[in-house]
Amino acid sequence: MSINFSPLGEAAILVSFGSTIAPAVHDAVRSFSYALERQPFAGMTEYIAAYTSVTIFYDPVVLAKETLLNPEEGVPYSYQVAKLKAEAIVRSIDDKGGKSADARVVRVPVCYGGEYGPDLADVARYHKMTEQDVIETHTSGDYLIYMIGFAPGFPYVGGLPKSIATPRKKSPRLIIPEGSVGIAGEQTGIYPIATPGGWQLIGRTPLSLFRPDDDDDPTLLHAGDKLEFYAITADEYDEIKRAEDAKKGGDAS
Amino acid sequence: MTSMKIKVLDGGLMTTVQDMGRVGYQKYGIIQSGAIDTFSLAVANLAVGNDTHEAALEMTLKGAMLELKRGIVFVLAGADMMATIGGIPVPMHRPVLVTQDATLVCGGPRHGARTYIAFAGNIDVPKRMASRSTYMRAGIGGYDGRALKDGDELTISSDEKITKKLYEIGHKISDTMISVDWFTPRVTTDTTRPIRVTRGLQADWFTKETLESFFSSKERYRVTVQADRMGYRLMGKTLELKEPRELISEPVAFGTVQVADGKPIVLMADRQTTGGYPKIAQIAMVDLPRFGQTRAGDTVSFSEISLAEAERLYIEQRTLIAKAATAAKLVLG
Numbered sequence: 001m002s003i004n005f006s007p008l009g010e011a012a013i014l015v016s017f018g019s020t021i022a023p024a025v026h027d028a029v030r031s032f033s034y035a036l037e038r039q040p041f042a043g044m045t046e047y048i049a050a051y052t053s054v055t056i057f058y059d060p061v062v063l064a065k066e067t068l069l070n071p072e073e074g075v076p077y078s079y080q081v082a083k084l085k086a087e088a089i090v091r092s093i094d095d096k097g098g099k100s101a102d103a104r105v106v107r108v109p110v111c112y113g114g115e116y117g118p119d120l121a122d123v124a125r126y127h128k129m130t131e132q133d134v135i136e137t138h139t140s141g142d143y144l145i146y147m148i149g150f151a152p153g154f155p156y157v158g159g160l161p162k163s164i165a166t167p168r169k170k171s172p173r174l175i176i177p178e179g180s181v182g183i184a185g186e187q188t189g190i191y192p193i194a195t196p197g198g199w200q201l202i203g204r205t206p207l208s209l210f211r212p213d214d215d216d217d218p219t220l221l222h223a224g225d226k227l228e229f230y231a232i233t234a235d236e237y238d239e240i241k242r243a244e245d246a247k248k249g250g251d252a253s
Numbered sequence: 254m255t256s257m258k259i260k261v262l263d264g265g266l267m268t269t270v271q272d273m274g275r276v277g278y279q280k281y282g283i284i285q286s287g288a289i290d291t292f293s294l295a296v297a298n299l300a301v302g303n304d305t306h307e308a309a310l311e312m313t314l315k316g317a318m319l320e321l322k323r324g325i326v327f328v329l330a331g332a333d334m335m336a337t338i339g340g341i342p343v344p345m346h347r348p349v350l351v352t353q354d355a356t357l358v359c360g361g362p363r364h365g366a367r368t369y370i371a372f373a374g375n376i377d378v379p380k381r382m383a384s385r386s387t388y389m390r391a392g393i394g395g396y397d398g399r400a401l402k403d404g405d406e407l408t409i410s411s412d413e414k415i416t417k418k419l420y421e422i423g424h425k426i427s428d429t430m431i432s433v434d435w436f437t438p439r440v441t442t443d444t445t446r447p448i449r450v451t452r453g454l455q456a457d458w459f460t461k462e463t464l465e466s467f468f469s470s471k472e473r474y475r476v477t478v479q480a481d482r483m484g485y486r487l488m489g490k491t492l493e494l495k496e497p498r499e500l501i502s503e504p505v506a507f508g509t510v511q512v513a514d515g516k517p518i519v520l521m522a523d524r525q526t527t528g529g530y531p532k533i534a535q536i537a538m539v540d541l542p543r544f545g546q547t548r549a550g551d552t553v554s555f556s557e558i559s560l561a562e563a564e565r566l567y568i569e570q571r572t573l574i575a576k577a578a579t580a581a582k583l584v585l586g
Contacts, residue, residue, distance in 0.1 A: 006454055009506050009535040010564040014454065021501060033280075046277045048504040048526050055504035057279075060564050061571045076564035148282040149502060149527035152391060156502070192282075193391055212393045215382050219281045 111237040116204035143227035153219030172198035206241035263318035269387040270395035272308040286386035292542035297330035297371035308385035309371035316359020326373035332365025347435035350419040365442030366548040374411025447556035453532035470556035491515035508536035539566040
C-alpha cells in the first residue's frame with residue numbers, strides 16, 4: 001500500500017492510504033487512527049479520519065521546538081517534524097502487524113414506515129417491492145461505518161444492499177428530524193441532529209446518537225463500527241425513547 | 254473571586270460566547286466553533302489579564318447593548334463598533350474599568366465585521382466538550398447554545414485584583430471609565446492588501462489560467478451575503494477544473510478554500526469537519542483573522558506564498574502574542 005503525506009495548510013498533515021473506498025484502505029485508516037489515539041505526539045491537537053485518509057492537526061509552534069538533524073531547505077520545518085512523526089507511526093504499525101481495536105457491533109432499533117418513515121412507501125414503489133420487503137432487506141445488510149462527518153456522529157455507511165438503493169428526493173426537506181434513518185443512492189445513514197436534507201426517510205431510531213453531555217464519548221457511533229438495524233414497533237420505540245430521555249436528564253444534572 | 258451580573262439590553266445582530274474552539278472533537282463530526290478572529294480574541298484576553306484562550310463575546314456587524322456593573326473590567330478588540338458609555342467613546346484595545354453602573358452601547362463598524370468584548374475573569378457558562386464556544390446548530394455551548402438576546406443575564410467571575418490595579422495605575426477618561434495606556438498588536442480591517450494563501454491539496458486539478466489568475470493578487474473576489482461563521486461564498490471569475498473530477502470526502506481546515514460550481518468558498522470556524530469539493534488554496538493562518546474581518550460587499554484578492562513562508566509568519570505572529578502576554582503581565586501584575 002502506498003502512503004502519501006501532504007500538508008493541509010501550516011497546521012495539519014494529511015496521510016493518505018489509497019484512492020478508493022475499500023475495506024483494506026479503511027483498515028489502514030483505522031489502525032493509524034488507533035495508533036494516534038494510543039500515542040498522540042507532543043504538539044498534536046487532534047485528528048480526523050476519513051474514507052481513505054487521516055489528517056493530523058498540530059501546533060506548528062510546539063513542533064518547531066523539536067530538533068531535526070538534517071532539515072530540508074525550503075520545506076516548512078514543523079511540517080517536516082509532523083511528517084517524521086507520522087512516518088514513525090506508520091512504521092510502528094507495520095512492525096506490529098496493524099492491530100486496531102476490535103470492531104464494535106452497534107445494534108440500532110428502527111421503527112420503519114408510518115410517520116417515522118414517510119418515504120418507505122415511495123422506496124417500496126420505486127423498487128416494486130412491498131414495504132415489508134424493504135424493511136427485511138434493510139435489516140439484513142452487512143454495514144460498516146467508514147467515517148464520521150457532516151454532523152456530530154453522522155455515519156457514512158457502506159454495505160446497503162443494491163436492491164434498495166434509491167436516489168435522493170428531488171427537493172430536500174427543510175428539516176429532517178433527529179434519529180431519522182434514510183437512504184440516498186447507495187448510502188444509508190442516521191441523522192443525529194435535525195438538519196435539512198434530501199434523503200429518503202424509511203424509519204427512525206429512538207437512540208440518541210449525539211450526547212453532548214458526555215465529554216469523553218459524545219457520539220454513539222464511531223468510524224470502524226459495524227452496524228445492524230432491527231425493526232421495532234411504535235410502542236417499543238416509545239419505550240426506548242423514554243429510557244434514552246431519562247438518561248439524558250440524569251446526565252444534565 | 255467575586256461574581257458580577259451583566260444584563261443584555263439588546264443582543265445586536267449576532268452576539269455569541271466564543272473561545273478558541275472545541276479541540277479534539279472533530280473526529281466525532283463535532284465542529285470546532287470558536288472565534289473567527291482568533292488574534293483579536295487573544296489580544297483582548299491579554300488586555301484584561303486573562304489567558305489568550307478564555308471565552309469572550311463575539312459581536313457581528315451590529316453590536317450589543319449591555320448593562321455593566323461598577324467594578325467590571327472589559328476590553329473591546331477587533332472591528333471598531335464605535336462603542337460608547339454615557340455618550341463618551343470607549344477606547345478600543347485597552348482595558349477599561351467601569352467606575353459606576355453604566356450602559357455600554359455598540360454600533361456597527363464602518364470597516365470590519367467582528368468585535369470581541371472580553372471581561373476580566375470567566376464568563377460563567379458551562380464548558381461543553383472542553384469549550385465554552387457556542388455551537389448554534391446543535392444548540393450547545395455558550396449561552397444556552399444560542400446568540401444573546403435582550404433580557405439575558407451573564408455572570409462574570411473575576412478577581413478583584415485587576416479592578417484594584419486599574420484604580421491604581423489608570424487614568425480617568427469619563428465619570429464612568431478609567432483606562433490605561435496600552436499597546437497591543439491588532440488586526441487590521443484593511444481589505445486592499447491581498448490575503449496570503451498557500452496552494453490547496455487539489456490545486457493541480459485546476460487549469461493553468463485559473464491558477465495564474467487566482468493566485469496573482471490582481472483578480473478580485475467579492476464577499477457575498479452568504480458569508481457566515483460556517484463559510485464565506487465569494488463571487489468572481491469562474492475557477493475551472495482541467496476536467497470534471499470527483500473527490501472522496503476528506504478533512505478540511507479553518508481557512509480552506511474549496512471550489513463548488515466554479516466559485517470559491519472559504520471555510521470558517523463553524524465549518525463541517527470533512528468536505529468533498531476540491532481545495533484550490535488555504536488561507537495562511539497569519540492572515541485568517543484579517544480575512545475573518547471581511548464582510549458582504551468587500552472585495553479581496555489572494556497572493557500565493559510558500560508553505561515554509563506561511564509557517565514562519567504564523568510562528569512569528571504567535572511569538573508576538575507571547576510577547577504581548579509577557580508585557581500585559583508586567584503591567585497588570
